[in-house]
Amino acid sequence: xxxxxxxxxxxxxxxxxxxxxxxxxxxxxxxxxxxxxxxxxxxxxxxxxxxxxxxxxxxxxxxxxxxxxxxxxxxxxxxxxxxxxxxxxxxxxxxxxxxxxxxxxxxxxxxxxxxxxxxxxxxxxxxxxxxxxxxxxxxxxxxxxxxxxxxxxxxxxxxxxxxxxxxxxxxxxxxxxxxxxxxxxxxxx
Numbered sequence: 001x002x003x004x005x006x007x008x009x010x011x012x013x014x015x016x017x018x019x020x021x022x023x024x025x026x027x028x029x030x031x032x033x034x035x036x037x038x039x040x041x042x043x044x045x046x047x048x049x050x051x052x053x054x055x056x057x058x059x060x061x062x063x064x065x066x067x068x069x070x071x072x073x074x075x076x077x078x079x080x081x082x083x084x085x086x087x088x089x090x091x092x093x094x095x096x097x098x099x100x101x102x103x104x105x106x107x108x109x110x111x112x113x114x115x116x117x118x119x120x121x122x123x124x125x126x127x128x129x130x131x132x133x134x135x136x137x138x139x140x141x142x143x144x145x146x147x148x149x150x151x152x153x154x155x156x157x158x159x160x161x162x163x164x165x166x167x168x169x170x171x172x173x174x175x176x177x178x179x180x181x182x183x184x185x186x187x188x189x
Contacts, residue, residue: 001121003071004088005163007041008034008118017105021090021098022132023052030132031055034090034098035072042071056130065130072129074121086129087121093137095185097165109186113165117183120162137184
């Protein structure tokens with residue numbers, strides 16, 4: 001999780017903004033994930049092989065599907081890792097750090113970065129590491145309403161975790177449902 005956190009911050013430092021949650025093609029269809037964009041800082045050889053001129057599941061990129069190993073999957077989740085599924089997701093939505101087709105920088109944030117969730121780790125979602133799909137704030141809100149003590153699941157005894165913009169890793173079980181949802185919003189209410 002720390003390698004992914006670091007890659008997102010390196011991306012922001014190099015380009016002046018956080019990566020887009022997904023890159024859209026001219027028709028508005030998602031074709032690349034933030035995970036592909038941050039490969040530059042995790043595995044530069046794989047990044048050079050990745051083709052941004054075709055979709056994530058195109059003929060060339062499909063051949064890279066099983067090459068990432070355990071970077072984007074939890075080491076304790078061997079089933080997901082073998083299938084190329086990720087445990088690491090962004091929460092996307094208008095009020096989040098990842099609002100869709102536009103990217104934000106630190107200057108767009110008006111709250112303490114220690115109170116802003118950058119990344120979540122969960123075993124609930126069937127998302128291939130290359131797939132341009134994450135969790136929406138609406139999905140998290142609905143799950144939080146139906147299961148306030150544990151809106152995301154995990155293979156770990158401590159439950160699902162998240163990492164804040166300052167790198168603090170926190171188990172979700174230790175945070176109230178209201179505070180958890182507020183921690184995805186970039187702006188102070």
